[in-house]
Amino acid sequence: MAWQWLRMLAVTAVLAALYVWRGGASLLFLLTASGLLMLGGFLLQACGPRSVKIVRSISPARPAAGDHVNVEVQVSFTTWLPIPWMIITDYWSGGWHQELLFPGFRRSFHYVYKLHEMPRGIHQLHGCRMSWGDLPGLFTGGCCPEGKAGFKVLPRPLYIGGTLPESILMPGDTLSLKRGRNGGEAADIRDYAPGDPLSRIHWKNSARKGSLQSRVPEREEGRMTCIVLANSPENYEVPYSALTPRSQRGTAAPAFERAVSTAMGLMLSAERSGAYVQLFSGGWPEGMARHEGLGKLPGRVQDMLTEITPNGTRSLSRLLEDASKGWIPGMTVAVITGRLEEEAARTLARFLVQGVRVELYYVWDQPAPATSDMLRNPAVLSGPAVEYKQHTAGTIGSSLARLGAKMYCLHPVPPDGHKEAELHEFPGRPTLG
Structure with missing residues (x-):
């Protein structure tokens, strides 16, 4: 001024x-x-807009990552001078928007603008600047109206094939046997799984069928699923073999965003199917689930998945050990991570042998120990990129798949958020020692 x-x-x-x-x-x-211009400038700056009030409303109320967000703004102020022009600038986290208005003798305005492809997280209005001036723009005035606004962008759920995951539905997995009228409650029976205690074996039904049968525990009967989301930075470091040219970086969704979208899809699928579900992730007391229950997903769980970042301090192997304290044979465990590593793979292999169903959602596979030493050979590293593909049969993922794990390789999340996980199957014997 x-x-x-x-x-x-x-x-x-x-x-x-x-x-x-x-x-x-x-x-x-x-x-x-x-002289007239200076007089007009003095009046504009001394008697410009006062009692400025700006009200914003956000729609949709709970957008998903990648959605466009509409911001509806209602502006009102008081002054006895005509205002030739006015600019209102909103400063949001990660961007800003300017709106040019021509008030004249009007004292209230209504306009709508759009924030495009908002990322997951909490977005706050950090400030607002209103400026106005005379027609030639020689003298301007301004103010910073107070006001708070914010909204949360939820992760876009990633569904497997656009339907409920197989780990949730499990059709035909249990056999319900009704007792007689005076027999009491119904008992659910399934095939024996390694690790089932002898106290749960149904000997009478085993003799009738010719194979061991086990009673289903209450929580397993409710189709219990445990989701383990790795959020340690080491789990999402891009392997050297998966690096892309600098010109192509930033076009795909980050690996951690794909992992969070997968967790959201599994949680919503459990909600729709009425499955008992647990959610474990880093940054929480050891041995305690961030969520445990069935039915409608609480809003706090969606908020947690909205705010979570890859800053955990526990490795995936340690996280699995903490989460496994409540696991029982026959239940399903969905493990979501960026890169597969040997220590966590050995932990998962032990659970597979104990009868726990494992579904592994990953972004990058790595060579198994048997082939990793060979790949460290300078002669191999100096060869073309196809050398890595020649040894994929000996990867960590292939070893877990041969032990019975279901492997899903995550791909970038598209706008509709459907069918972006590829099921991988590997024949042969496991290579993990």
């Missing part, structure tokens, strides 16, 4: 000096016009 007045006073002083020296109607007109 000081610069505007110094500039205009200098121009007026020059015109006044020329008029005193030379005189003339033209210089008198210019001198009069500059």
Whole structure:
């Protein structure tokens, strides 16, 4: 504002000096016009808009990652002067928006603007700047209206094939046997799984069928599923073999975003099917689930998946050990991570042998120990990229698949969020020692 007045006073002083020296109607007109402009600028800055009130509303109320968010703004103020133009700037986390208005004698406005492809997380309005000025723009005024606004962008759920995951539905997995009228409650029976205690074996039904049968525990009967989401930074470091050219980086969703989208899809699938579900992730007391229950998913769980970041301090192997304290044979465990690593794979192999169903959602596979030493050979590393593909039969993922794990390789999440996980199956014997 000081610069505007110094500039205009200098121009007026020059015109006044020329008029005193030379005189003339033209210089008198210019001198009069500059005086009127300064008078208008003074009134605009001294008596400009007051009692500014800005109200914003966000739609949709709970958008998903990648959605467009509409911001509806209602502006009102008081002044007795006509305002030639006005600019309102909203500063959001990660971006800003400017709106040019021509109020004139109007004192309230309504407009809508759009924030495009918002990422997952909490977005807050960090500030607002309102500026106005005269017609030539020589004098301007402004203020910073107070106001708070914010919204949460939920992770976009990733569903397997656009339907409920197989780990949730498990059709035909249990056999319900009804006792007689006086037999009491119904008992659910399934095939014996390694690790089932002898106290749960149904000997009578085993003799009738010719194979061991086990009673289903209450929580397993409710189709219990445990989701383990790795959020340690080491789990999402891009392997050297998976690096892409610098020009192609940033086009796909980050690996951690794909992992969170997968967790959201599994949680919503459990909600729709009525399955008993647990959610474990880092940054929580050891041995305690971030969520445990069935039915409608609480809002706090969606908020947690909205705010979670890859800053965990526990490795995936340690996280699995903490989560496994409540596991029972026959239940399903969905493990979501970025890269497969040997220590966690050995832990999962032990659970597979104990009869726990494992579904592994990953982004990058790595060579199993038997082939990793060979790949460290300089002669191999100096060869073409196809060398890595020649040894994929000996990867960590293939070893877990041969032990019975279901492997899903995650791909970038598209706008519709469907069918972006590829089921991988590997024949042969496991290579994990």
